[in-house]
Amino acid sequence: MKILPPSSKLSIKTLVTTSTAFCLTAMATLAGSANAQELSPPVSLENATIESTRAMANELLTQLGQKLKLAMSTEGPEGAVSVCKETSPAIAKSLSSKHGAQMTRVGTRVRNPVMGTPNAWQKEALAQFENRLTKGEPAANMEYWKVVDIDNGKHELQYAKAIMVQPVCLSCHGPASEIPTSLAEKIRIEYPQDQATGYSVGKLRGAVVISKLLN
Numbered sequence: 761m762k763i764l765p766p767s768s769k770l771s772i773k774t775l776v777t778t779s780t781a782f783c784l785t786a787m788a789t790l791a792g793s794a795n796a797q798e799l800s801p802p803v804s805l806e807n808a809t810i811e812s813t814r815a816m817a818n819e820l821l822t823q824l825g826q827k828l829k830l831a832m833s834t835e836g837p838e839g840a841v842s843v844c845k846e847t848s849p850a851i852a853k854s855l856s857s858k859h860g861a862q863m864t865r866v867g868t869r870v871r872n873p874v875m876g877t878p879n880a881w882q883k884e885a886l887a888q889f890e891n892r893l894t895k896g897e898p899a900a901n902m903e904y905w906k907v908v909d910i911d912n913g914k915h916e917l918q919y920a921k922a923i924m925v926q927p928v929c930l931s932c933h934g935p936a937s938e939i940p941t942s943l944a945e946k947i948r949i950e951y952p953q954d955q956a957t958g959y960s961v962g963k964l965r966g967a968v969v970i971s972k973l974l975n
């Protein structure tokens with residue numbers, strides 16, 4: 761796998777992208793020293809691609825946020841679990857087919873290991889976000905962009921947008937001791953491998969991730 765456009769830091773980034781042996785801390789350190797190109801959209805991207813990719817991520821977050829707030833106020837957190845479980849993948853799927861891309865959500869810690877576990881480049885994006893947040897960069901609209909060469913000479917766009925924890929998230933992702941018993945029980949039954957509690961407001965919860973074939 762090779763990163764486009766050409767960069768003097770190619771070797772470090774290729775290493776970060778392809779190695780699964782690195783632990784997250786090591787990746788954060790490397791990504792932090794080699795991320796300049798990924799802070800803004802690569803020059804090889806057309807404006808239309810940049811705009812539609814951003815729009816997809818924002819649309820998912822907006823629709824989800826609205827549906828979550830509505831369900832929380834009408835059905836309470838137990839009823840709202842279905843928004844995260846069913847509505848989120850449904851919206852992501854419909855926007856993905858509309859835009860000819862693949863979009864999903866991944867977590868820094870994961871509740872649904874099938875849907876929400878980041879792959880190598882998505883882990884790299886999350887590690888980079890943590891690093892930028894530690895350095896004081898504002899969380900709003902924090903994005904990661906990369907265009908990579910895939911085997912047959914085609915290019916793939918890899919895009920991530922940071923998802924931060926807001927107060928509304930806490931009933932299901934906050935400290936385990938603060939989650940109401942019946943809700944905790946429901947989550948435990950549906951997600952026996954749940955790791956996604958213990959967050960506080962302002963922490964990185966995960967990312968909207970999009971990959972798209974460019975040609």
Ligand code: HEC
Nearest residue numbers: 837840841844845866867870871872875876929932956966
């Ligand atoms: C009503 C409970 C509930 C609330 C409130 C909630 N979530 Fe979740 N969240 C879930 C469930 C359940 C899943 C697993 C969904 C699935 O099966 O894919 C999940 C999954 C996720 C994932 C995907 C990664 C993973 O862990 O599987 C992200 C990212 C996420 N939530 C972020 C948020 C954010 C940000 C908020 C606040 C804006 C929020 N959630 C509010 C219940 C909730």
